[in-house]
Amino acid sequence: MIRRHGLARITAAAVAALMAAAPLPADPAQRIVSVGGSVTEIVYALGQQDRLVARDTTSNHPPEALALPDIGYVRRLSAEGVLSVNPDLILAEDGAGPPEVLELLNETQIPVATVPMGFDRAAVLAKITAVADALGVPEDGAKLAGEVAAAIDTAVAETDLGGKKVLFVLALQGGRVLAGGENTAADGILTLTGAENAVDGFAGYKLLTDEAILTAAPDVILMMDASGTRHISDKDLFAIPAIAATPAARSGAILRMDGMLLLGFSVRTGQAITELSEKLDRIGS
Template identity: 55%
Template sequence: MRRRSFSALAVSSAVYLALGALGAALSPAEAARGEADTLAIGGSVTEIVYALGQEHRLVARDTTSTYPPEATALPDVGYMRALSPEGVLSVGPDLIVSEEGAGPPETLAVLEEAAIPFVTVPGAFTAEGVAAKIRAVGDALDAPEAAEALAAQVAGEIEAASARAAAHADAPKRVLFILSAQGGRLMGAGDDTGAAAIIELAGGVNALEGVTGYKPLSDEAAAAAAPDVILMMDRTGDHGASAEELFALPALAVTPAAEARALIKIDGLKLLGFGPRTGAAVSELSTALYGD
C-alpha cells in the first residue's frame, strides 16, 4: 500500500494527545462496524469505491462525495480542502484514500502523527489518467482485479466517446465553461483544467484561450472569447444561473452563445470528476453540442 509522505510540522503535544485519546475512545465502535474502516475524500474516489463494490469498507466521506446518492448517508467529515483533525479522527478511519489536493497541511500533519495510512490517488484529465485513479483506489482497498476490469471498461468508454466526438473536428464549437456567475461576476476555465479537458474530449474547443486555470473574466475577455456555447455545472444557488440571467449579462450578451441561447448544464461531479462516469459525460456533452 502506498502512503503519502509529508513534511514534518510541529504539532503541540496537548492537541496530539487529545486527538489520540479520541481515536482510542472510538475503538469499540470500529470493532462493531466490521469491515468499515476507510474514509474516502473526493467525489471521484468515493464513486470509484462504489463502482468497485467496496462500499462496505466506507466509514465516512467528505462533502464533495455526493454520488451515488446512498453515499450521502455516510458521516461527512467536511470539505476536502478544509478538513479538521477532529472531524477526520472522530470517525476512526484505519485508512484514508484521497484525491489530490486534500488539506490543509496542518491537518495532514496531525494525521501523519496519528499513523493513519493516507493514500493519495493520482489525477489526470485523460482516459489513462482515470484508469490510473481507479487502479490506485483498487490497490488501496486490496481489490486490484476488480479495479483492473473497471479501469479497462471506463477507459474504453472514454476513448470510444471521444472518437465519436472527433467526427466534428472540421467544425468544432467554441465552448466557454463558467464555473460561477455569482453576483454577475464570471469565473471561467482556461487551459490545464478539467473543464478544458472534457470540452476537448467531447469535440469542442475551449473558448478561453491563452489563460491557465480558473480565472475571473472581464466583460471584454468574455466577449473576445466569442463562445458558441456556454457550459456550466447543473447546480442551484448563488453559483448557478438561468439562461435568462446569464445571457442578460453584458459580458455574454454580445456572444454567439447568447444569440443562439446555447447553454448546456451537466451534473458537476459527472462532468469534472474524471471517474467512472466520464465516458457518459463526454457522450452527453458531445450530444448536447452536436445533436449526435
C-alpha cells in the same frame, strides 16, 4: 460536540483522546474515509462500499453514498470530523486539505492514500489503479480500468463536434465571469468531446475581462447544474453585457450538467463525454 466542517484547530492531546477511542487498525482496512467524489465513485464501482464509514461533501454519487456521514468539503476538512469516525485508512484525492489538517492526520499514523488527479483518459485509469491498490483489490482494479477505458474510447470515437467553441463558467464573482482555462477538468472534458475551449492562454480558473469574453466569442456557454447559492440563472448571466453580446447568448446556447459527472474524471467519464457531446450537437442544430 465535534465539528465536521471548516478548519479545525485541535491540540495533540485532543488527537490522542480521539485515537484512544479508535479500534486497532484492521488488515486490510475496514473503516475507510473517502475524500473526493471521483474516489468514492471508484470505491463503489469496485464493490468495496461496505468498507466506507464516511465521505466528503463532493461524494454525491451513487445516491447511496449520501447515507454515509459527511466529514466536510474536500479542501476544507477538519481533523476532528475525520477522526470522529475512527478510520483505519483515508483515501484522498491529491489536493485535499487544508495542508494543516493532513499534517495532523499523518501524525495519528492513520494511513493516508493519495489518489492522483488529472483530466484525461490516462488520469482516470491511474485513479482507478491507485484506489484499487490501496484497497488491496488490484485485479478488480485492472478489470474496471479496462471497462472504463473501453467506454471512454467508444464515446470519443462517436463524437463529431467540428471544433465548437465552448466557454465553461464556474461562477460569477462581482459581476465577472470565472472561466476554466487550460489544465482544468473543464478543459479536459471539452478536449475529449472534440469541442474547443473558447478561452486559452492561461491555466486554471480566471476572472475574465469583458474584452476577453468578446474575443472568445463562444458558441455555447457550459455550466454546472448547481442549486442554491451556486446556481447561475440565465438572467444573472445575461446581465453581464459582454456575455449578452456573445453568439452563445444571442442563440440561447446555454448548457448545464451535473458537476460531478461533467468534471469528476472517474468511472462515468465515458458517459459524461457522450452526454455532453449529444447536448452540444443538439444545441447547435
